[in-house]
Amino acid sequence: MKATILNVGTELLVGSTLNTHSYYLSQKLHEIGVGVLYHAVVGDNTTRLGEMIGYYYEASDLIIATGGLGPTEDDLTKEVFAEWFGVPLYFSEEIRADIEERFRGFGRPMTSNNLRQCYVPEGAEILWNENGTATGFILEKDGKIAVLLPGPPRELRPMFENQVMPWLRQRVSQVLTSRYFKIFGLGESSTEDKLSDLFSGQTNPTLATYAKTGEVLLRITASGASEAENLKLLEPVVEEIRRRIGDYIYAERDAELSEVLFDHLRDKGLKLALAESCTGGMMADMLVAHSGVSEVFGVSVVAYDNAIKTSVLGVPAETLETFGAVSEETAKAMSEGIAKISGAALSIAVTGIAGPEGGSPEKPVGLVYMDLYNANSGEHRTFKQIFTGNRERVRMGSAMKAFYEAIQWLKVETF
Amino acid sequence: MKATILNVGTELLVGSTLNTHSYYLSQKLHEIGVGVLYHAVVGDNTTRLGEMIGYYYEASDLIIATGGLGPTEDDLTKEVFAEWFGVPLYFSEEIRADIEERFRGFGRPMTSNNLRQCYVPEGAEILWNENGTATGFILEKDGKIAVLLPGPPRELRPMFENQVMPWLRQRVSQVLTSRYFKIFGLGESSTEDKLSDLFSGQTNPTLATYAKTGEVLLRITASGASEAENLKLLEPVVEEIRRRIGDYIYAERDAELSEVLFDHLRDKGLKLALAESCTGGMMADMLVAHSGVSEVFGVSVVAYDNAIKTSVLGVPAETLETFGAVSEETAKAMSEGIAKISGAALSIAVTGIAGPEGGSPEKPVGLVYMDLYNANSGEHRTFKQIFTGNRERVRMGSAMKAFYEAIQWLKVETF
Numbered sequence: 001m002k003a004t005i006l007n008v009g010t011e012l013l014v015g016s017t018l019n020t021h022s023y024y025l026s027q028k029l030h031e032i033g034v035g036v037l038y039h040a041v042v043g044d045n046t047t048r049l050g051e052m053i054g055y056y057y058e059a060s061d062l063i064i065a066t067g068g069l070g071p072t073e074d075d076l077t078k079e080v081f082a083e084w085f086g087v088p089l090y091f092s093e094e095i096r097a098d099i100e101e102r103f104r105g106f107g108r109p110m111t112s113n114n115l116r117q118c119y120v121p122e123g124a125e126i127l128w129n130e131n132g133t134a135t136g137f138i139l140e141k142d143g144k145i146a147v148l149l150p151g152p153p154r155e156l157r158p159m160f161e162n163q164v165m166p167w168l169r170q171r172v173s174q175v176l177t178s179r180y181f182k183i184f185g186l187g188e189s190s191t192e193d194k195l196s197d198l199f200s201g202q203t204n205p206t207l208a209t210y211a212k213t214g215e216v217l218l219r220i221t222a223s224g225a226s227e228a229e230n231l232k233l234l235e236p237v238v239e240e241i242r243r244r245i246g247d248y249i250y251a252e253r254d255a256e257l258s259e260v261l262f263d264h265l266r267d268k269g270l271k272l273a274l275a276e277s278c279t280g281g282m283m284a285d286m287l288v289a290h291s292g293v294s295e296v297f298g299v300s301v302v303a304y305d306n307a308i309k310t311s312v313l314g315v316p317a318e319t320l321e322t323f324g325a326v327s328e329e330t331a332k333a334m335s336e337g338i339a340k341i342s343g344a345a346l347s348i349a350v351t352g353i354a355g356p357e358g359g360s361p362e363k364p365v366g367l368v369y370m371d372l373y374n375a376n377s378g379e380h381r382t383f384k385q386i387f388t389g390n391r392e393r394v395r396m397g398s399a400m401k402a403f404y405e406a407i408q409w410l411k412v413e414t415f
Numbered sequence: 416m417k418a419t420i421l422n423v424g425t426e427l428l429v430g431s432t433l434n435t436h437s438y439y440l441s442q443k444l445h446e447i448g449v450g451v452l453y454h455a456v457v458g459d460n461t462t463r464l465g466e467m468i469g470y471y472y473e474a475s476d477l478i479i480a481t482g483g484l485g486p487t488e489d490d491l492t493k494e495v496f497a498e499w500f501g502v503p504l505y506f507s508e509e510i511r512a513d514i515e516e517r518f519r520g521f522g523r524p525m526t527s528n529n530l531r532q533c534y535v536p537e538g539a540e541i542l543w544n545e546n547g548t549a550t551g552f553i554l555e556k557d558g559k560i561a562v563l564l565p566g567p568p569r570e571l572r573p574m575f576e577n578q579v580m581p582w583l584r585q586r587v588s589q590v591l592t593s594r595y596f597k598i599f600g601l602g603e604s605s606t607e608d609k610l611s612d613l614f615s616g617q618t619n620p621t622l623a624t625y626a627k628t629g630e631v632l633l634r635i636t637a638s639g640a641s642e643a644e645n646l647k648l649l650e651p652v653v654e655e656i657r658r659r660i661g662d663y664i665y666a667e668r669d670a671e672l673s674e675v676l677f678d679h680l681r682d683k684g685l686k687l688a689l690a691e692s693c694t695g696g697m698m699a700d701m702l703v704a705h706s707g708v709s710e711v712f713g714v715s716v717v718a719y720d721n722a723i724k725t726s727v728l729g730v731p732a733e734t735l736e737t738f739g740a741v742s743e744e745t746a747k748a749m750s751e752g753i754a755k756i757s758g759a760a761l762s763i764a765v766t767g768i769a770g771p772e773g774g775s776p777e778k779p780v781g782l783v784y785m786d787l788y789n790a791n792s793g794e795h796r797t798f799k800q801i802f803t804g805n806r807e808r809v810r811m812g813s814a815m816k817a818f819y820e821a822i823q824w825l826k827v828e829t830f
Binding site for chain 2: 007010011012013014015016017018019020022023024025026027028029030036037038039040041042043048051052055059070071072073105106111113114131152154208209210211274276278279280281282283284285287288289291292293294297298299300301302303304305307308311312341342354355356357391392395
């Protein structure tokens with residue numbers, strides 16, 4: 001099955017919004033064995049949208065369209081697709097009831113605009129929206145399929161994963177089985193260099209690498225008649241990958257560092273505490289993103305100000321004066337300080353120069369100290385690194401490096 | 416002039432690479448008054464690339480193509496465009512000399528692969544590359560223009576800004592002028608409801624609304640012969656927008672809440688401190704994203720654990736016992752506590768149930784208390800809200816609401 005991803009929205013054409021949908025949907029389609037031939041973006045314009053549908057209807061089997069399902073006048077996607085598929089729209093009382101219910105939840109009346117969202121192309125499968133009023137649709141005609149999805153990512157993604165992917169999986173005859181590796185500290189091209197000979201000269205299984213911020217996701221996919229058959233193909237390759245780059249693998253699933261760290265802490269019944277300077281709450285935020293994290297995490301002191309490093313975390317004023325806020329000594333005093341406040345077995349402190357201001361010849365922008373402290377043994381592990389890139393890259397890189405090193409330590413230490 | 420941005424590269428279609436080129440180029444083209452009608456992405460495939468060029472050659476005046484100018488076999492862009500424009504390729508000794516010079520700089524010989532990069536479509540303008548061996552090209556024929564750019568961003572961007580933009584500016588007669596509004600607390604469709612009559616029945620200026628997480632960006636654009644002429648069109652509309660929805664406008668530019676809050680604090684010479692429970696460092700992180708924020712922000716205590724609310728922030732144990740961690744009383748004690756620690760004039764405390772676990776009939780998931788405290792006057796402003804949506808939405812909504820209310824307070828209060 002060959003697909004086109006068609007994003008509808010003038011905001012993409014004027015550069016107001018970065019197109020993350022085509023990236024996300026390409027990955028997901030690839031995962032289930034649907035090849036993507038084209039991406040296309042068109043504005044909220046009936047004529048041009050119709051022409052695009054016409055072109056890509058011929059050129060592919062499946063069009064995944066995003067956006068233009070909202071309640072406003074320039075939301076046209078559903079109407080134009082219905083016209084192209086030659087079906088009328090009918091008014092759905094079921095959708096109306098659903099939207100009204102939603103508005104009752106908000107404590108305000110449904111606007112008349114939203115009535116537009118109650119129309120359904122005849123014969124279409126309705127995709128219910130967990131997080132908004134725009135339902136999606138699957139249309140099918142003469143072996144061509146169109147899937148219409150709402151624009152907001154938090155509406156599109158669950159709808160695609162929970163409703164569209166299972167639907168598509170049934171249409172794709174091959175069974176795909178994938179294994180994932182998350183890699184930190186080895187770049188995308190180095191990863192490929194180390195593994196490409198395993199995949200050259202054959203097409204099953206395949207290797208795909210995805211560069212994420214500061215890390216790499218590796219996917220190995222086998223395709224065959226059954227899961228069991230695929231596993232036989234995957235196992236020797238997976239073994240060899242572990243042998244070659246095992247040191248860089250922090251998870252054998254598509255999980256974030258913060259999730260993996262959470263799991264390790266929970267498994268060991270340990271608490272973590274944070275003292276953040278340049279990361280400025282980012283590490284705490286990454287952890288608190290996960291429900292139930294209170295089991296392993298109770299406090300971060302974001303001590304952006306030096307006075308707070310002293311008054312709250314107890315970093316001696318002399319340490320700050322002698323070595324500066326960005327130093328191994330200050331990082332260690334911060335991690336010990338937060339350990340004392342929290343009683344946590346493991347604490348992490350990060351202090352650095354995120355830039356673009358504040359660098360000096362001795363302490364350039366990007367210089368960061370990350371200290372991990374085991375309060376039970378009194379042992380420190382300190383990491384110094386000069387990160388490149390902008391402020392966000394430096395801050396994100398520091399947070400990730402600290403989490404990665406904490407995972408590595410938890411793997412080998414009982415605490 | 417109407418443009419298509421055509422990205423060539425299989426890595427985009429399989430979701431290995433996020434397409435930032437179309438975003439960047441759209442912004443830049445819009446800046447100089449070139450409207451973008453389409454984005455398209457096609458793989459490294461001669462036939463499909465040729466078909467794409469054919470379609471968009473007819474549908475637009477200008478094609479900006481990126482990628483596929485490298486030295487390897489799957490780099491085909493130049494060849495296929497030359498064929499479409501009906502011109503042969505010639506070998507350029509000038510480019511060969513340039514590439515050889517570059518390789519001398521690396522201290523290694525030029526590979527024979529690179530000879531492919533010395534061919535030029537006849538009649539094309541050569542765009543020299545500061546950061547790589549792939550030259551770009553401008554082709555022109557029968558009023559149609561094609562601009563070919565190399566794929567790596569650090570090669571593409573300077574080439575586009577220094578060579579292509581000046582070339583295009585000379586061809587575009589219209590000037591575009593835009594005004595931006597950032598709106599909080601009023602949804603996208605409600606915003607349009609309140610304003611659409613201002614724009615119906617005419618096409619200059621135009622209104623565009625963009626729903627961001629929890630907020631709306633509004634852009635009003637006038638097009639004319641000069642900036643002065645455009646401003647005359649914009650002014651009455653801008654005035655009327657302020658009159659109608661001024662209460663929801665928190666900035667008259669495309670800025671985040673955290674930036675606008677930072678500006679207000681700096682203008683008044685005030686310090687802000689945070690005490691975060693369910694936001695878990697997110698508010699601090701949003702502020703620390705901005706360089707120079709230490710001028711107005713020094714500390715956030717992420718007190719995810721109740722014991723920390725007491726031991727660090729000084730929330731009385733009885734308050735927690737009597738009213739619970741998620742209560743107005745606890746929120747007020749948290750904001751007063753962090754004010755005492757920091758000496759900040761303004762403090763914000765947020766405590767709530769982010770879910771999906773932890774709700775009860777009296778205190779459902781999504782219930783959040785946000786307290787703002789003026790340490791100089793002793794005055795509190797407390798906001799209670801039940802947010803809908805997932806954990807991220809509840810947390811993000813709380814952070815944004817608290818920032819928005821802080822901005823509103825700073826607008827009217829001297830502190």
